[in-house]
Amino acid sequence: MRDSRQAIRRGGLVLGMLLLGTDVLSAQLQPGEFLISLRAERVSYANSAALEPSAAAGMETMYFLTRHLAVGIQASVARPWTKGEYFPLMRHTYWTPNSANDTTLLYVVNQQVTAFDYGIQAEYRLAFDRWEPLVQVGAGRYTFFVDPQSQPQSNRDRRTFSGFAYSVGGGLSFAVSEGARVTVAISDRVYTGFDRDELSLSDRLLREDRFPNPDPPPPPEEDVIHNLRLSAGFSFAPGRGR
């Protein structure tokens, strides 16, 4: 009974301090301070995107305008594999001089691409003791670098494609010390103007047109795709004690 009364009192104190904009702990970031974060990420691309889920690494730098509001930049890089089964099969026909061989082998072909996601973002962060829930919104661009060695002969010059991206997400940060935090977050990375055919390796000279692939067909193409990014990271505020 005494414990619950203490908890209520403590919660009320935190809420009151929040409303008054007062620090709960000295760990809370102050206006004019920077917070630099390194993240390990897992990106699950939209089902229609023809991309396998991938690990990614990210970094962000946020500048606190107030105790709660920060703006900054972020970038992340992933190395996803394409889903070759979304595209026509490639054929390899064996021919002998007398055309006696009548067999064609069919392959699904994939490539590993490099995906950059970068831009500006804004963050609103609360503080409850050492716990800091936060929400983020961002805007920027995505850029895919395709594997130059895998490109079909008919499209050798293809190197990159990119488009406008925006995001919305949230997370929870835990202050392990005055200047250091660990954070887990989840966000929806929205890519616009996305053309999954850019990921196809099907050379028009070698693609198999006799048998549709896959059967049944893959999910329809989408111009705007929603990608889920889970991240865990370590953050530090330069100039603060650890």
Place this chain on the structure above:
Amino acid sequence: MRRANGLALVGVLLAATACEDARLPSELQGRVYDVRLLAEPSPATRIPGGTVAVTAAGDVVSDVTVTAVRLPGGPAAEYSAYLLDERTGNTGARVTFAPDELGSATVSLSDLGEATTVVIAAGAQAPGALWARFRDLSTGAVAPSADLVLGHFEAEPEPFPYAVAGAGRLGLYERGEFGSNDFRLGGVIENLAVAPPGFTYVAWLHDAERDVWTPLGPLLDESRNAATGLDVLPPPGQPRHLAKLYLNVEASAQLDFRYYTDVRLSLERADHTPATPLSTVFAGTFGAQFLLRRPEEPTGG
């Protein structure tokens, strides 16, 4: 201690996200036993045709006897024939008839003395699909006989004869392990000549050893739906051949491709598919690599 816990958590998450499934740049998805679909030898002798014999007194036609052969459909298919004066557009009455089991039919027409041409249609009121012109349109002289020509008689600017044209790239696709016998027959057929009015193309599986025929249903369009209108002739100035057509047939308990030796394509009435084709215009023989897969004693199919 708390800092160490935090760093350990980050480390674990980093390791977890770094674990990726190994994936190869290319993965074998199966093998296709290729089949080339080509026109049969002497295709002109495999399509509907025939002759007409004309009896005339001077320039006046008194009787025209039509002897048609290889008309698809058999006794269940109705055809009509009539005389026409192409100079004036006058026509005689349509006479309906049906060919016998072998596609042969004989019809006599005698109601238009100034006729220049006899026309046969695949149906009581259908457009002309065979014709024979027995009178010289400029001199008016009548020939005692003429050959029937298959095609679009009412095409602009002049009748458009049918000629067997096109080719196909077919294959028997064995997915998965070699020996699984999980086959699909598929392929694409390109540049097929437009079928005469009232006709269409039908694909068949054929076993030359047992003389067994199994219809494969209609050809498919690019969306893999049943293709229709294969007898619609594009207007003058446009390519007068069909868009790509497809075959896509799954094996089943009732249909084991290993019991067959070839694929054929025949010209049939659009409204009637017989149990066996009278004659075929395209053939694709299965290759040796596939025929080696035939069981000792075929029982299926």
